[in-house]
Amino acid sequence: MVIGTLTVTLQIPASQSLKDKRQVVRSLTARLRRTFNVAVAEIEDQDKWQIATIGIVAVSADTRHVDEMCQKALSMVEEEGEAQITRSQFELVHV
Numbered sequence: 001m002v003i004g005t006l007t008v009t010l011q012i013p014a015s016q017s018l019k020d021k022r023q024v025v026r027s028l029t030a031r032l033r034r035t036f037n038v039a040v041a042e043i044e045d046q047d048k049w050q051i052a053t054i055g056i057v058a059v060s061a062d063t064r065h066v067d068e069m070c071q072k073a074l075s076m077v078e079e080e081g082e083a084q085i086t087r088s089q090f091e092l093v094h095v
Contacts, residue, residue, distance in 0.1 A: 003093040004066035006056040006074060007043070010083035015050045024082045025052050032056060036073050052083070063092060 015021040029040040036058070044053035058069040070090055078085055 001095045002060055002063045002066045003095060004058045004060075004070045005091045005093065006058075006070045007053065007087075007089045008056065008074065008077055008085055009045075009051065009053045009087040010077070011086050012050050012052060012083045014082065018047070018049055021049055021052060025054065028077065028080060028083065029054060032073055032076065035076065036069050038069060038073060051086075063094075066092065 012021055012024050015024065025042050029042070032038060032040045039055075039057040041055055042052055043055040045051045056070065056073050058066045058073075060066045060069075074085075074088060074090075077083070
């Protein structure tokens, strides 16, 4: 079994409140879950208006499949437009 973890820190420049930020994060995480069937959660920076850190996790028996899902998820976040990626970290764990 292979577990892929992707941590993405986002800047949300249009956000003027935590409510604005939550709307962007909820929309993005729902689309990631629906499109890639991955686990997604906001994992840090919950109290900051314009910064969000989300964690994305994919599990499969095939390393290449996990890598592909995480890379496509990262591409989707980049293409989103409402948030800009300031940092990302990808890790594979073989269990």
